[in-house]
Structure formats: C-alpha cells, structure tokens
Amino acid sequence: MSDQDHLHAISGLITALQAETTTDAETLRIKYLGKNGLFKEVSSLIKHVSSEGKKAFGQELNRVKQQLESKLTELSNQSKQQQSIDLSLPGERQKMGHIHPISQAIEEISQIFEKIGFNRVRYPEVDYDYYVFEALNMPKNHPARDEWETFFVDTEAHPKMGKVVLTTHTSNGQVREMERLHSKPPIRMINVARTYRRQSDATHTQMFHQFEGLVVDKGITIQNLKGTLDYFAEHFYGPGTKSRIRPFHFKFTEPSFEVDFSCHICGGTGKNCRFCKSGWHEVGGAGMVHPNVLKAGGIDPEIYTGFAFGWGVERTYTLKKGLNIDDIRLFYSGNLEFLEQF
Numbered sequence: 001m002s003d004q005d006h007l008h009a010i011s012g013l014i015t016a017l018q019a020e021t022t023t024d025a026e027t028l029r030i031k032y033l034g035k036n037g038l039f040k041e042v043s044s045l046i047k048h049v050s051s052e053g054k055k056a057f058g059q060e061l062n063r064v065k066q067q068l069e070s071k072l073t074e075l076s077n078q079s080k081q082q083q084s085i086d087l088s089l090p091g092e093r094q095k096m097g098h099i100h101p102i103s104q105a106i107e108e109i110s111q112i113f114e115k116i117g118f119n120r121v122r123y124p125e126v127d128y129d130y131y132v133f134e135a136l137n138m139p140k141n142h143p144a145r146d147e148w149e150t151f152f153v154d155t156e157a158h159p160k161m162g163k164v165v166l167t168t169h170t171s172n173g174q175v176r177e178m179e180r181l182h183s184k185p186p187i188r189m190i191n192v193a194r195t196y197r198r199q200s201d202a203t204h205t206q207m208f209h210q211f212e213g214l215v216v217d218k219g220i221t222i223q224n225l226k227g228t229l230d231y232f233a234e235h236f237y238g239p240g241t242k243s244r245i246r247p248f249h250f251k252f253t254e255p256s257f258e259v260d261f262s263c264h265i266c267g268g269t270g271k272n273c274r275f276c277k278s279g280w281h282e283v284g285g286a287g288m289v290h291p292n293v294l295k296a297g298g299i300d301p302e303i304y305t306g307f308a309f310g311w312g313v314e315r316t317y318t319l320k321k322g323l324n325i326d327d328i329r330l331f332y333s334g335n336l337e338f339l340e341q342f
Contacts, residue, residue: 009042011064018071025076033068101342102209102331105317106192109211112235116228118190118213121180123173125194126153129162131172135296136252144251149198166196170212170310171252174289177214178297185304186217192313205329209313216289216299216306222255225286225307233261237320244280253287253308264321281319284311 016038020028033039042061049057099107110120123131129140138144140162153164173191181187191212198206215224222245229243241264245257260280286309291301318325330338 009045011060025072028075029072033065033072039065039068098342100331101339102313102317104342105313106209106211109236109313109316110190110192112232113190113213116231118188121173121177121189121191122193123170123176123191125167125196126164127167127172128158129165130158130160131175132165132167132169134162135175135293136171137290137292137296138251142251151196151198167193168197169195170210171308173212174214174252174293174308175297178216178294178299183298185299185306187214187306189214205314205332207332208328210310211313211316212308212310214289214306214308216294216304218304220288220305220307222288222307225288225309228307229259229286229309236316237261237264245286248285248287250285250287252290252293253285254290256285256287259283259286259309259311261319264319283316283319284309286310 151166155164157163170191170193177189195210233241233243242262244260248256248258250256260282289306294301314328
C-alpha cells in the first residue's frame with residue numbers, strides 16, 4: 001500500500017460510521033474507539049508509512065479521531081433525548097444499609113449505663129501484660145493465666161510492663177481508669193472493646209467484644225452490684241427480667257460471682273424450656289474489686305470499695321428474645337442474608 005492508500009484507510013472510518021445502521025452510541029464507541037477498535041487498527045498502519053508521509057498520516061489521524069468523537073457524542077445526545085420519562089411511575093427504592101447488629105448492641109448497652117452515671121471509655125486492645133494480668137492480682141507464672149488462652153505479640157517485652165498481648169478481657173481498663181483519675185474516686189466506668197482468646201466454636205470466636213463495668217467509692221457493697229445488675233436486666237431484656245449471682249472465683253474480685261439472668265422464653269420458670277432448662281441463663285462474671293487491684297491503682301482499700309462486672313457483647317445480645325441465634329460466628333461471616341435481618 002502507498003502512503004495515499006493509508007490516508008484513504010483513515011478517512012474511510014468516517015464513511016463507515018455514517019453507514020452504520022445501529023444508533024447505540026456506546027456500541028459504536030467500542031467498535032471504533034475502543035481498546036481494540038477500528039481506529040487503533042488503522043493507527044497501527046503508521047509503521048508501514050514512509051518517513052516523508054508520517055507527518056501527513058499523523059495529522060489525518062487526529063482529524064479523523066476528532067470527527068469520530070464528535071459524531072459519537074451527537075448520537076449519544078440524540079439517544080438521551082429520545083428516552084421518555086413517565087413521572088407517574090413509582091420510583092425505585094434505594095437499598096439502605098444499617099449499623100452492624102453488634103454495634104447496635106454496644107450502643108444500646110452504653111446508653112443504658114450512661115443513664116445511671118457511667119462514663120463510657122475505651123482502653124487499648126493490645127496492651128501490656130501488667131494491665132491485663134499482673135495489676136489484676138495475677139502475678140507472673142500464676143496458673144490462673146492459663147484460663148485465658150492468650151495471644152502474645154512477638155515483640156520485645158517492656159522492662160516493667162512485661163510482654164505485649166492481645167487483651168483477653170476488658171478488665172485491663174480497671175487500673176488504667178484508676179490511673180487516669182489519679183487514684184481519686186468516685187469511679188463509674190463502662191469500657192467496651194474487642195478482646196481475643198484462642199477459642200472458636202458455635203459460642204466462641206477468637207475476636208469478640210466485652211463491656212466492663214467498674215464502680216469505686218466509699219461504702220460500695222454487693223447490694224449496689226446486685227441493683228445495677230437488676231437495672232441492666234430490666235432495660236436490656238425487658239420488664240420482669242431478674243438477675244441472680246452465684247459464688248465463683250476470679251483473681252481480681254473477692255468475693256466473685258457468676259451472673260445469671262432469668263430466661264425470657266419461659267419467664268424464669270424453666271418448665272419444659274429447651275433454651276435454659278432451669279429458668280436462668282448465664283451471662284458473665286462480677287464481684288467486689290479485690291483489694292490488691294485497688295492498691296495497684298493507687299487506691300486505699302481501707303477507705304474505698306468497689307464492684308466490677310464483665311460480659312461478652314455477642315453472648316449478651318444473642319440471649320435477647322426472638323433472635324434464636326445458635327452460632328455467634330454468623331455475626332462475622334459477612335453473610336448478608338443473615339445481617340440484613342437486623
């Protein structure tokens with residue numbers, strides 16, 4: 001082919017476009033100006049053009065490309081004008097997202113405690129061994145540490161604070177809150193954060209959320225703890241829900257208790273109830289703050305007393321009436337069919 005034939009090949013694109021029967025602008029744009037379109041195919045002919053003819057070939061390429069773009073824009077505008085709009089037709093409802101159910105639960109729990117004067121705080125989810133264990137009356141090498149299935153971070157230990165761990169409970173916030181307030185009660189804290197343990201099954205996940213309550217002041221007794229538990233049960237699970245405490249053992253509280261709430265399905269009777277079997281379901285632990293923990297926070301246990309409680313948000317939430325969720329791992333599965341129910 002001569003240089004003149006190459007020029008004719010370029011200008012022939014305009015003729016071809018005008019002869020097209022389809023008027024769909026996007027289809028024509030792909031055909032002529034797309035990544036593998038006719039314009040690119042013709043442009044590749046420049047390697048066969050003589051040195052003297054390359055300038056004219058390039059100028060013709062630019063001219064034809066501008067004409068193609070102008071014609072395709074014109075077709076696109078005509079197509080838009082031809083589309084009729086019936087304003088009487090109902091609009092398409094837009095899909096609305098919502099807050100994750102665990103975030104909803106955290107917000108509800110926070111508001112319940114804020115109404116009785118608790119201050120919402122949040123402390124590190126990756127913390128030193130000192131705050132997670134030692135300050136909570138669990139000295140180094142104490143066997144109670146084995147109960148927590150701890151993740152340790154592979155980094156150099158602090159000379160005073162010890163190793164870095166993924167927090168096994170939100171109780172690491174207890175002494176940190178005492179320090180923040182310069183060891184000057186009253187303290188009324190609710191700490192909500194992620195926690196981590198090496199457990200994974202239908203009722204456990206390796207990452208989950210806890211909320212930690214801490215009250216320290218003069219004259220605080222078990223009656224104050226029990227009243228707070230009853231208040232939360234009534235407001236989170238509904239009127240008539242009761243709490244009970246059973247003796248247990250935690251290193252950072254003395255005395256310590258397991259906390260149960262009356263079953264919302266059978267009304268606390270336990271009669272033929274497959275869910276609770278006894279009229280109660282366990283939610284978490286609580287107790288009076290151990291004197292050694294108060295001392296670690298710089299507070300005199302001879303003057304002040306306090307109580308603490310801590311439960312998993314996921315477990316507390318799944319016990320709500322009507323949810324019937326038998327595997328908390330669903331919350332973190334990304335299954336939209338499950339999440340869109342909330």
